[in-house]
Amino acid sequence: MTESCERSSEPTARVQSRDCPLCDGQHAHRLSYHRDAWRLVQCMQCDFVYMPEIPALDEVGTTFEWSQSFAAETARRRVVSPLLSRIDEWTRIRTRLFGRRTPIDDVKRYVTRGRVLDLGCGNGSYLASAGKGFSLYGIDISPALTQEADRFFRAHGGYAVCAPCSEGLSLFEPDFFDAAILRSYLEHEPDPSGVLDNLFWALRPGGIAVIKVPNYLSWNRFIRGPKWCGFRFPDHVNYFTPATMKRMAEDIGYRVTMRWQDTLPTDDNLWAVLQRPA
């Protein structure tokens, strides 16, 4: 990775460039998706879709803090595409009313007690439904959110670490966790393979990781094009398909489970369960 100076359309942002996060390939063709100076490419060797120039890491915890940029993006979409953005928001409200699938539900299909880690834990609220038997841990890059999560996790036998996830994982003993959740996190991560590799060793043999990311093969992306809700510039830097998710995880040594309902093209997200072989 190399760092360069400011970009004209994002005057406060320093950027770093990177090769393909899946295969380290250096040859990619440019896609039509972009916003301002942020653009997407597809690797010519492995088909992975990614942003080759991303905000420098020290910008992510502050200038591009996800909770803030999510609110800003929602406001921007209301202006650019008011009807479609209202439908998107209504879908989220409807999901909240009638129940939604959560990664912790998937964890409980495999593990009923033990240490569970949330990567990109935010304020920790997504582990609130973990229930008895679980000690809660998290890693997040935002100091303010990590502090909030830490208070909550300490009341449930664990704690939160403020660090980039790769670095944060190395602070725990090997074989420490029974389960991990990566909910809407891996699409933000500059080095997704590196994080999954560190996580592999942080999980105990037989431990599992539940992943949810936007599905680049979602029909909505084909229908809505650049207005697809999965595109968030410059927050989302990786765009997975079921095939590229599987390859990245299997290259590291995970056993990958994706059921038919995990990769439906009618869903904006794809789900995967990664298991460190026992």
Ligand SMILES: [Zn+2]
């Ligand atoms: Zn590649």
